[in-house]
Amino acid sequence: MRSIINYLKEIVFGIWSLMKGMKVTGSYFFRPGTIVTQKYPNNRKELVMFDRFKGEVVMPHNEKNEHKCTGCGICEINCPNGTIEVLSKSILSEDGKKKRVIDKHIYRLGMCTFCALCVKTCPSNALAFGQGFEHAVFNRELLIKQLNNPGSQLMKGVE
Amino acid sequence: MPFDIYDFTSFTKWIDTSLHNAMSPFWTTITEMLIIGVVVLVFYAIVGLFLVYAERKVCAFMQNRLGPNRVGPFGLFQTIADLIKLLFVELIPIKNADKFLFNLAPFIVIIASFMAIAAIPFALGLHAIDLNIGILYVIAVSSMGVIGVLLAGWSSNNKYSLIGAIRSGAQIVSYELSVGLALITIVILAGSMQLSVIVEAQREGWFIFRGHIPAFIAFIIFLISSTAETNRGPFDLAEAESELTAGYHTEYSGIKFAFFFLAEYMNMFIVASIAATVFLGGWMPFHVGSWEGFNNVMDFIPPFIWYLGKTAFVIFMMMWFKWTFPRLRIDQLLTLEWKYLLPINLVNVLVMAFLVLMGWHF
Secondary structure (H helix, E strand, C coil): CHHHHHHHHHHHHHHHHHHHHHHHHHHHHHHHHHCCCCCHHHHHCCCCCCHHHHHHEHHHHHHCCECCCCCCCHHHHHHHCCCCEHHHHEEEECCCCEEEEEEEEEEHHHHHHCCCHHHHHHCCCCCCCECCCCCCCCCHHHHEEEEECCEEECCCCCC | CCCCCCCCHHHHHHHHHHHHHCCHHHHHHHHHHHHHHHHHHHHHHHHHHHHHHHHHHHHHHCCCCCCCCCHHHHCHHHHHHHHHHHHHHCCCCCCCHHHHHHHHHHHHHHHHHHHHHCCCCCEECCCCCCCHHHHHHHHHHHHHHHHHHHHHHHHHHHHHHHHHHHHHHHHHHHHHHHHHHHHHHHHHHHHCHHHHHHHHCCCCHHHHCCHHHHHHHHHHHHHHHHHHCCCCCCCCCCHHHHHHCHHHCCCCCCCHHHHHHHHHHHHHHHHHHHHHCCCCCCCCCCCCCCHHHHHHHHHHHCCHHHHHHHHHHHHHHHHHHHCCCCCHHHHHHHHHHHHHHHHHHHHHHHHHHHHHHHHCCC
8 A cells, every 4th residue: 555655656746846847948938038149240239248258458548548557577477378578668757767667568369368367466457358359350460469558658656 | 613721621522523524533543642642741841841940949948049040030941951951961871781771761760650641630621541440540650660760770780770779669669558558548538540530529628628637647648658659858768869879860861861850850740640639639629618709719710720739739848848858768768658657547548438438528
């Protein structure tokens, strides 16, 4: 008798657990809002990448065309495959002292593995990751980028 | 030319008499067979292509994806593009394969599903051959497909193919029992094996409602065991991709592979139409007792649409099963059949016979 009850219990439990699974897939089927696929080339305009997306390394500038890079070269040392090259020059500051500033911050996108060591180790948070990801070009030379804008200066108060 | 979407009898009669007037009875029969063959072939191709598309769409929506959406509106022409590609694919000759059986197998699979479609009533008068043992014929013919599967596995000279084919054989031999007994339950209720009589008997109410709980249990068992019979997931051990690459059709390419692929979807369609015919009233509209207005509105929908709608519902259920449940192991598969479905089914037939004997059904 007991075994028969167990047998029937097993059947009912089996059907119940199957229905539970079907409820999940069924609810997805009848709610097209849950679809996560992006129709990529068509939705270029409204496509928003997520916050932590590593598109490319950029150097943020403020509205007065100032950046935070002091030209210390820590990013260049940390880069595992020689993607970054910091070319610095020395200028005379207002009080007549010699000061080192960056001339060009060279970033070779074609060699970058997006390990984020440069962004993490920058002592003055001068580097960041941009959201752009459509980097395909016809000439390899175009992948060598200069991150500091022409004519930009070091932000006041960043040493 | 009399044409009525609610009753095709006069239309088919008109074709028959006008052919008789034009030629001798022998040639009339030949011409009618040809016409039906061409119509079924076209129907077969369209349904097969559409089902592949539907499967991919349903599966995609259940997995939070979009599915095919590039070729044509909503990707409707994707399967046509796939078919054209398959037609151009090279047919690779297999070393040490049994050439004759290797080439014969896809045809056996496709002929088996082709023969079953002849006995299915699509609408009033749209019924190629109305045998008085229709259900028996359909069961017999649809289980012939396994011969093609076994031959394909045997002749390919490939261990994966052979394992897949033998699994398929074990599976179909055991699940055929459940399919037969589930249909027998309804045959007891209907008192006939003729499909047109079964459909006609459901004018006042579909058998799934008239037969109380036994009919419902039979419907569920039929769904499960017919899914297994068509080698579809979660019972797709015969072509388990992760274990056997592609099972019995590993060595097939091009149009021969397309035959197997098409036959799988057509078997699903045939099984779904049998379920719709036997349990859900075939092309009969949905009627509720004495609601005159409601019944008239339901009568307004053409029978062919009713038939297709019910079939689509059953097909959707089978796709829902496939994309929800994980694949069974071979011992679990046989346990399900011999320890659960078969005993339940036997008790169910007994209960149904008792119900009919006492006249407790509607």
